[in-house]
Amino acid sequence: MRSASLPHRMTLLVLREANQPVKQIQVSKPFVIAVPIAALLSISGLIISLQMQSGHTISRLEDTLRLQNLKFEAIVTDKNEAIQRLQSQVITLSGQSKELMDRMERVSELEAELQSFIDKYGSKGDAGKLSSLSSLSLDESLGRGGEFIAVHDQEIEELAQETSDDFLEISAMLDEIEKNVPTTLQKAKQTQYSISGTPSEWPTLSTRLTSNFGYRTDPFTGKAAFHAGIDIAGKIGDPVYAVAAGKVIAAESNRSRGKYIIIQHPNGLQSWYMHLSEIKVSEGDTVKKGQTIAKMGNSGRSTGPHLHFEIVKGDKKVNPLSYLQ
Structure with a gap:
């Protein structure tokens, strides 16, 4: 085994x-x-x-x-x-930018018109000229720098939205400016027209009076009579000036007034110049304050060389000395 x-x-x-x-x-x-x-x-x-x-x-x-x-x-x-949203926003902002540039040009034109008005009618004491909308300039050829801070996509989108909101605010401001500036300019022109159309300057170089406004003894009849203006002494041929801006509504001659001129001013005022030797304006002409409109004379109902000067307010003859400076 x-x-x-x-x-x-x-x-x-x-x-x-x-x-x-x-x-x-x-x-x-x-x-x-x-x-x-x-x-x-x-x-x-x-x-x-x-x-x-x-x-x-x-x-x-x-x-x-x-x-x-x-x-x-x-x-x-x-x-x-x-990226598509940003591209869409960039396109929208580009269109808004173009529209704002056009409107800025219109505002600049209004600014220039206002500046022209100020230059023409403003006094030397006025606060400086209007600031130009394009007074700042950017020159990237000069030195630049700063700390680098990265920008994320969300921040770019937020920036684009903020920029769009800013454009809307600027657009609203331009709407207000475009609406108000013409109205303000028109009111300024109306005010200036009213100021320039208010009698204030003497119609002659001379300020020597031979007759005052009111009741006096008439030099021809010796009786008491109402004298509706003032008589200013001078020589034949002395210049006669418009006391305010306005429109000539009469440049005629008659036996009593001699050669005379009537100028219509704002606020229902008229200035009358009588006994002239020569008329330099015609009916319908627009005249400026201080413009030569005639020469002093002795025409009509007059005793010697002088200017009869009247101020009419609402069809009522008033004392010219209340207006003349």
Whole structure:
């Protein structure tokens, strides 16, 4: 029995140190065969396990990459939408800028008209000229600098919206200016016309009176009579000036007044100039304050060279000295 079972067993020799005997271990042949097979199976299982784990890892990485791609695509889409919004806002702002520039030109024209009015009628004591809308200039060829501060897309969009809001406010301001400046200018012109049309300057170089306004003894009859103006002494040919701006409504001659002129002024006022030697204006002419309109004379019912001057207010003759400075 023992010899029959030997072929099914194997002897393993274990060599130890030189002074130690060799140790023999007998194992069955199936065990010797099973051990490598088990090792091979273990290694195969490990390889399969690693492959499966690698597959799961790769799958997770692919999922992560897909998610990142989706995020990147969403970011790119948002960027493209933001760029389109910015482009649309830039186009809108460009149109608004062009419109504002046109309106600024109109305001500049109104400003120039106001400045011309001030230059023509303003006094030396007026506070300086109107400031020019284009007084500031930008020269990028000169030195520039500053700390770098990055700007994000959201800030750019907010800036574009703020700029658009500013344009709307400026547009509203220009609306108000365009509406008010012409009205103000018209009122100023009317006021200036009223001022320049109010008698204030003497009609002659001379201020020496020979007869006052009111009751006096008539120089021809010696009787009491009402004198409707003042008589100003002078020489024949002395210049006679318009006491205020207005329109000539009469430039005629008759036996009593001699050669005479009547000028219509604002606010229902008229100025009358009588006993002239020469008339330099015609009916319908517009005259300015201080303009030479005639020469002093002795025509009509007169005792000598002088100017008979009257002021009429609402068809009522009033004292001219109340107006003359």
